[in-house]
Amino acid sequence: MSTNRVPKGVRGGGQFAASAHTEPALHIADTDLPSVGDADVEQIRTLAQSSDPLVRAEVTSSIRVPDDVLERLSEADQPTSVRLAAVNTGYAGTADRAAEDPHPLVRAAALAGWDLSDTNRERLTSDPKVQRVMGLISH
Template identity: 85%
Template sequence: MPTNRVPKGVRGGGQFAASAHMEPDLSITNADFPSVGDADVDQLRALAESNDPLVRAEVTSSIRVPDDVLERLAEPDQPPAVRLAAVNTGYAGTADRAAEDPHPLVRAAALTGWDLSDAHRERLAHDPKVQRVMGLISH
């Protein structure tokens, strides 16, 4: 026989009713690293070396990210999510760099770039893997 979560006749009571509690005495912020939006160039360089690919991808969103850091985050040894974030910045040169990427999703993102050369645009327009990705995201 199933147990009722709230016994009959008890309004808002029972095992799963809200109860008062204290807030935890825990902070997950790191005073050495502000948010990416507030980070200076040296802090961005340090964050770009993070073991966490999501942190590296977030670095690309800073308006202060140096070109050499953005180029490093677009290199093929970076995870595809980091390279995709780099091409989606829209900074000059990112689309042409991503047009040569090994991952078709990154190349597809390059195809939408304003700075993609005509030669790369023509090649990507006929790249079957890129066209498959474009077909998947356009439906």
């Protein structure tokens, strides 16, 4: 492995000094889709089908996300990060939906929901896995 470090003691030198390098061989494909914040409902629907879970998680933050898309992004086959983003939207119904989630972190996030039913709140309050998560994040 060769490095282009500037020797210590030379002005502007040292381990973290700037050095010449080539540009990365990476090209991000152009897309016709706008950012999530600028997308209309149909574009949100398209973005929600992205293969990238980060894009799907970002879709949940749109004020234009339709209920059926948010429900789809809350389903158990979605990555935990997407389901967690969905429950954190605060939209009606998301907390009760997340109360049934297989991952305790998502269920713990549901516990903070304004729309969580009393029945689910009691159940999650006594759920040992949810309580373990709550203990970990509160210390």
